[in-house]
Amino acid sequence: GQNIDQPTEMTATEGAIVQINCTYQTSGFNGLFWYQQHAGEAPTFLSYNVLDGLEEKGRFSSFLSRSKGYSYLLLKELQMKDSASYLCAVADSNYQLIWGAGTKLIIKP
Amino acid sequence: DVKVTQSSRYLVKRTGEKVFLECVQDMDHENMFWYRQDPGLGLRLIYFSYDVKMKEKGDIPEGYSVSREKKERFSLILESASTNQTSMYLCASSFGTDYNEQFFGPGTRLTVL
Numbered sequence: 001g002q003n004i005d006q007p008t009e010m011t012a013t014e015g016a017i018v019q020i021n022c023t024y025q026t027s028g029f030n031g032l033f034w035y036q037q038h039a040g041e042a043p044t045f046l047s048y049n050v051l052d053g054l055e056e057k058g059r060f061s062s063f064l065s066r067s068k069g070y071s072y073l074l075l076k077e078l079q080m081k082d083s084a085s086y087l088c089a090v091a092d093s094n095y096q097l098i099w100g101a102g103t104k105l106i107i108k109p
Numbered sequence: 110d111v112k113v114t115q116s117s118r119y120l121v122k123r124t125g126e127k128v129f130l131e132c133v134q135d136m137d138h139e140n141m142f143w144y145r146q147d148p149g150l151g152l153r154l155i156y157f158s159y160d161v162k163m164k165e166k167g168d169i170p171e172g173y174s175v176s177r178e179k180k181e182r183f184s185l186i187l188e189s190a191s192t193n194q195t196s197m198y199l200c201a202s203s204f205g206t207d208y209n210e211q212f213f214g215p216g217t218r219l220t221v222l
Contacts (some may be wrong), residue, residue, distance in 0.1 A: 004151075008149070030209075031208070031209075033210065033211075040216075041215065041216070042199060042213035042214060042215050042216050043152075043199075043213050044213070045210055045211075045212075048208075048210060087151070087152070089152075091209055095209050096154070097209065097211060099151045099152040099153075100151055101149060101150060101151035102151055
C-alpha cells in the first residue's frame with residue numbers, strides 16, 4: 001500500500017530552528033510537496049522537490065532523498081505565525097497526490 | 110493569482126438532506142478535486158475530474174457524487190447526508206501537466222445533525 005509518515009505534533013521555540021520529517025512508500029514517485037495549513041484555513045503551497053537535494057526558499061528549506069524515501073522541511077528563525085500544520089504529499093506513478101496526516105507545529109515564545 | 114472559491118464556509122444540514130457543495134476556479138485548470146479532512150486522518154480524496162463531464166473515484170467515494178458540466182466548476186453532492194459526513198470539505202484544482210501543485214479553496218465546514 002501507499003503510506004506517508006510524519007510526526008503528529010512538534011513544539012519549538014520562537015527564533016529557533018525546527019526540522020519536520022516525512023517518510024514515504026508509494027507506487028512510483030513524481031515529486032514531493034510541502035504545504036502549510038493554518039487552523040481553519042486551506043493548505044497553501046510551500047515547496048516542491050523532484051530531485052535529490054536541498055531547495056531553499058527564504059526561512060524555509062526542503063530536502064529530498066529518493067533512495068531513502070525521505071524528506072524534511074526545515075524552518076529557521078521561527079516566528080509565532082509559523083504555528084500551523086505542515087502537510088507532506090507525494091505524487092505517485094499516476095501523478096495523484098498521496099497526503100500525510102500532517103504535523104502540527106506549536107511555537108512557544 | 111489562482112483563485113479557487115467554494116460556495117459556503119459553514120453549512121449545517123439535517124440527516125437525509127441532499128447537500129450541494131460548489132467549487133469554482135478561475136485559472137482554466139484541467140484537474141479538479143474534492144477532499145475531506147478529518148483530525149488525524151489528513152486529506153482523503155473523494156472524487157476528481159480531469160476534464161469536463163469526466164469523473165474518477167478517489168479513496169472514499171461512497172455516499173458522494175460529483176458533477177462537472179463546465180471546466181471551471183466542480184460540484185460535490187451528498188445524496189442523503191449522514192452524521193458521519195460531518196467534516197471539512199476542501200476543493201482543489203491543478204494544471205493538467207506532470208507538475209501537479211494543487212491550489213485549494215477556503216473549505217466548507219459541514220455539520221450534519
